[in-house]
Amino acid sequence: MTRRLMGVLFTFSLLTLSACGDGPIFGLSDFNESFEAVTYNNKVDILWVIDTSPSMTDDRKKLSKEIEFMFQQMDGKKLDYRMAAVTMDMGSRSADQYSGGRFVGSSTKVISNSTANKVDAFNSMLNGYETSYQYADGLDALKKALSPERLGKENQGFFRDDSLLSVIFVSDGRDWSSATPEDTISFLDTLKPNLQNGNKGWVANFIGVIEESVKCETIVGVSDIGVRFMEVSNASQGSVNSICEDELAATVGNIQRTIISIVTDWYLEEPAVVETIRVSINGVNISQDPENGWTYNAEKKLISFHGNAVPASDAKVVVDYTPESIGKKKLETKI
Structure with a gap:
């Protein structure tokens, strides 16, 4: 959907910005007088890269209990998402239809916000395949799944050029x-070039062993930390979470918040005087609060929304602020 700007007052719908033929900007729009028209896009493609070795059986069950909440949150924010899963098994069953970077699932291989019985479809992806292969080749599986060979054949219908790509690695061991x-970082940077605002067009997240812990020890008393998965996730400022907790509700919450925050971040044209920033959503004033409000990153000129304050795609957001260099501007936006 396209809206024409009028002075400093403009409205918009959906959640990402593309201007004057440039690449998409995920987030709420900043003010820019040179824009004649802007297009917004709320597309997110989510790829789960899952360790299906026997030691992961209980962990996959814990994850399956929390996925409904993630769907509820994304549907509540009216994201246009696609979701698929691939196993980390690249060696033991190379002839099997589910290995070698092919999407898994009994019938539905790509879930969207319009898919019926999304939870059942995801659980089929998560629990429908187990391998005796003990080595998690997660980075190889990711690259194979998103290769032209796979995307042009078995994995069609998932990848979109104009969407945010979110990768979620799940493993209790090393890669x-x-x-x-x-x-892997270079591959993803090429597949999803940086956005117009300089941020990456992809984000990786990790659920796994992130530190030495008795709760994470294997039968031989070793914590097999997923260092390589963490490195890829940290390169994109993604969410890194422990798989060793009894429940994964907080972990799934962290990941969905990471995804939603990227598409709702607001980049200001100029640095703002923090004390002058005023934010309202649907006419309700929102406080500066890192849990259920907004925060401001002066270095990036970025306003982020958190918790209950994350706006839905049909919310009306108004930000008032005084730039450091010029007088007060008022940006009025309809997401």
């Missing part, structure tokens, strides 16, 4: 791929 974290 044994031939691909390095540097290889």
Whole structure:
């Protein structure tokens, strides 16, 4: 949907910005007088890269209990999402239809916000395939799943050029791929070039062993930390979470908040005087609060929304602020 700007007052719908032929900007729009028209897009493609070795059986069950909440949150914010899953098994069953970077699932291989019985479809992806292969080749599986070979055939219908790509690695061990974290970061940077605001067009998240802990020890008393998965996630400022907790509700919440925050971040044209920032959503004033309000990153000129204050895609957001260099501006936006 396109809206024409009128002075400093403008409205918009959906959640990402593309202007004058440039690449998409995920987030709420900043003010820019040179824009004649802007297009917004709320597309997110989510790829789960899952360790299906026997040691992960209980962890996958814990994850399946929390996925309904993630769907509820994304549907509540009216995201246009696609979701698929691939296993980390690249070696033991190379002839099997579910290995080698092919999407898994008994019938539905790509879930969207219009898919019926989304939870059942996801659980089929998560629990429908188990391997005796003990080595998690997650980085290799990711690259294979998103290769032209797979996207043009078995994995069609998932990847969109104009969407945010979110990768979620799930493993209780290290990565044994031939691909390095540097290889993987370069691959994703090429597949999803940086956005117009300089941020990455992709974000990686990790659910796994993130530190030495008795709760994470294997039968031989070792914590197998997912260092390589963490490196890729940290490169994109993604969410890194422990798989060793009894429940994964907080973990799934962290990941969905990471995704939603990227598409609702507001980039200001100029640095703001923090004390002058005023934010309202649907006419209700929102406080500066890192849990259920907004925060301001002066270095990035970025307003982020958190918790209950994250706006839905049909909310009306108004931000007043005084730039450091010029007088007060008023940006009125309809997401």
